[in-house]
Amino acid sequence: MQPEHNNPFAEGKALLINKPLHWTSFDVVRKIRSTIKIKKVGHAGTLDPLATGLLIVCTGKFTKKINEYMSREKEYTGSFTLGASTPTYDLESEPENFRDYNHITENQLHEATKQFTGQIQQIPPAHSAIKQDGKRVYEMARKGMAVKLEPRTLFIKEFTITDIELPKLYFKVVCSTGTYIRSLAHDYGNVLGCGAYLSSLCRTRIGEFTLENAMSMEGFQEMAEEMKQQSGKK
Numbered sequence: 001m002q003p004e005h006n007n008p009f010a011e012g013k014a015l016l017i018n019k020p021l022h023w024t025s026f027d028v029v030r031k032i033r034s035t036i037k038i039k040k041v042g043h044a045g046t047l048d049p050l051a052t053g054l055l056i057v058c059t060g061k062f063t064k065k066i067n068e069y070m071s072r073e074k075e076y077t078g079s080f081t082l083g084a085s086t087p088t089y090d091l092e093s094e095p096e097n098f099r100d101y102n103h104i105t106e107n108q109l110h111e112a113t114k115q116f117t118g119q120i121q122q123i124p125p126a127h128s129a130i131k132q133d134g135k136r137v138y139e140m141a142r143k144g145m146a147v148k149l150e151p152r153t154l155f156i157k158e159f160t161i162t163d164i165e166l167p168k169l170y171f172k173v174v175c176s177t178g179t180y181i182r183s184l185a186h187d188y189g190n191v192l193g194c195g196a197y198l199s200s201l202c203r204t205r206i207g208e209f210t211l212e213n214a215m216s217m218e219g220f221q222e223m224a225e226e227m228k229q230q231s232g233k234k
Contacts, residue, residue, distance in 0.1 A: 008227055009036040012062035014069070016214040019047050019055040031217060032057055035224050044069035045177070045206065050091055051078075053203035054211045072207030073157070075174045078200045080185045082167045085195040088127040089182035101167060101194040109169060112191045113159045116184060121151040125182050154179050168199065 019028055025046045033041040036059060044056040044066045053076075056069050082104070084095035126147040155176040163170035173181060182198045189196025204211045215223065 007036065007038055007060075009224075010038050010040070010060040012058070012060040012065075014044075014062050014065065014209075015057040015059065015220060016209055016211075017055045017057050017220060018211060018214040018216055019052055020217060021052050022049050024049050025055055028055055028217070029057060032059070032220065035221055042066050045074070047203055048090065048092075048182075048201070051201040051203065053201070054206055054209065054214050055203075056206055056209060069206060069209075071177055073174060073205075074177065074179065074203060075172070075205035076181055077162070077170070077172050077202050077204055078181065078198065080169045080171065080188065080196045081199040082169065082189065082192065082194050082196050084197065085186060085189060086197045089125045089180075089186040090198040090201075092127065095197065097195055099194045101192070104192055104194060106164060108192065109161055109164060112188060113161060115191055116159050116188065117156050119153060119155050122154055122180065122183050122187070123151050124149050124180050125186070152178060156184075159184070169196075 015032065017028055017032075019025065025043045029041050029043050033039065038060060040061075040063050041057065041059050042063050044058060047053065047055055058066050058069070081095075082101040084098045086095050087093045126149065127142070156173065156179065157176075158172065158174040160172050161169050162172050173179070173184065181201055185196050185198040202211070
């Protein structure tokens with residue numbers, strides 16, 4: 001194992017990673033930790049397993065910057081599916097409560113987004129990692145226990161429908177930290193009266209950091225190997 005004082009990752013790096021589908025954010029952290037052989041590794045803002053896109057992973061001394069990165073504005077793209085809801089507000093659970101959506105006009109789809117721009121109140125999903133009485137609320141929800149979460153104030157700068165292929169709608173959202181896009185899908189479906197759930201999600205930006213500049217996990221491992229070889233030559 002390379003000594004930490006010789007390890008460039010221990011000095012601190014902010015790695016821009018394109019999180020793979022079905023990986024948890026901690027899966028990425030764990031893989032990076034085992035690759036670079038240091039303990040101080042953390043991510044700046046969770047992405048759900050069914051989401052892809054930009055994850056900032058901080059190493060070494062840069063772990064002190066995690067809260068700073070987490071507080072920055074986020075940008076997402078993805079799709080909602082109309083005509084049903086799910087208990088988790090996404091495809092982690094099976095669609096239910098099927099309703100007709102064919103009467104909803106294109107104009108209504110665009111107009112409904114206006115209720116969710118600016119400063120709004122949002123209730124997080126019951127199936128989320130928020131802690132209540134020391135327990136993750138999703139653990140309580142999975143056991144069928146009643147979960148009551150208070151609304152949170154947040155800011156959505158932009159919420160636009162970019163394409164319509166019913167029952168799917170494609171969107172772009174620019175929002176403050178703490179926004180649950182799953183809750184936005186659920187609430188949007190309620191306003192339309194037909195239900196909706198999040199069917200795909202990609203985080204495309206955190207502050208000034210963009211997905212275009214992120215690397216795959218394979219790309220990261222190649223970079224780490226190159227850095228290891230270079231530091232070994234010194």
